[in-house]
Amino acid sequence: MKSVSTAVVTLAILLAGTTVAGAHAFLERADPRVGSTVRTPPAQVRLWFTEPLEPAFSSVQVVNETGQRVDKGDPHVDPATPRLLRISLQPLAPGTYKVIWRVLSVDAHVTEGDFTFRVTR
């Protein structure tokens, strides 16, 4: 049993001394919120992730129920907050919209996802 404990401690020390970097970027929260219904059409979609993003390889788009894009085509990672991805929207009519994102965290792990939100009068 003592040898097992020694092995575990040794491994922990070895691992602790090795380079540690980021991880997969999970969507932490969004504005508008995932699955939400809003009365005021948002001017932009903002996505906060759990890890800093690689701006050149992180993107988002927003489409309406017929699949037409309703964003302004300007997705960008916020320079001051590298975990924040945002995109501007065209004026939205009442309806259901889908946010589709795909991001690369700074340690080169790709994650992707989508969600919807609704705009009502």
Added chain:
Amino acid sequence: MTLRTLLAGCACILVLAVSVRPASAHGFVGKRFFPATLVIDDPFVADELSLPTVSYIKTPDGKETDFEFEFSKRITANFGVSVNETLIRLIAPGQTPRTGFGNLEMGGKYQFILSEVHETILSLGLDAEIGGTGRKAVGADSFSTFTPALFYGKGFGDLPEPVSFLRPLAVTGVLGVALPTKAKSVTVTDDDSEIERHPHVLQWGFAIEYSIPYLQSVVKDVGLPAPFNRMIPVIELSFQTPLDRGQGGKTTGTVNPGIIWAGQFFQIGLEAIIPINDRSGKNVGVIGQLHFFLDDLFPKIFGRPLFGGGA
């Protein structure tokens, strides 16, 4: 088998092989993250370390505590290997406690179907328990056992809108046959001999999980704060059904309800071990696991497969 059938089979395999997309490291299929389950081996090849998996259960033979370690490494984007060892401590009534390692286990796994749209994965694996590498006093067999198996995983993110609250559900499972290299063992005492038969055993089971992270990031943000926003309630069902050698159909198994918390670099799981019948035991046990995502922790060392790249 006709030549046409053979050619058709080869063509199907070729189409499947060509359609395989490299997996994105541990447990991801499209937008779905599958956690590593504690009892049922999941269908993914990955760079991961389970250290330790600790279980405790009281059986009619005594109290058993296991300390298990497993290391997995991707060789290519879709093929990986693993090595597993368990330190076993047995305390039987009226006997001196026994401690020792079980047999060394090694395995290989190949992901041959991966559908991001349908959150589906299929893998084939072969596990080898190397006989004679463990201590006989804690139950390690003197012979080897090989277990080919089919692994599967399916997320339900493609369910229709009216039942969108079920989209965070996913199932993973395994179906395999343990093939011992020895049919029976004979133990000879002074005035008697005892024969122990080693049947082929169907090993099957599945895990049903409901992902809170999936609920909040894909379906509806219900506002659950940390640590609940990273929790995945799970129930695992694991069964062993002997197929022959006088023990056919005598299924044993456990039901294991619990919780997995999956963070950025590691996950923690805790489950109860509930025997399904008297043959499987009469007492409830417990299993816990600390599981590291090595590709996230040490991307320069474990961030990629040995060959072929891929994240």
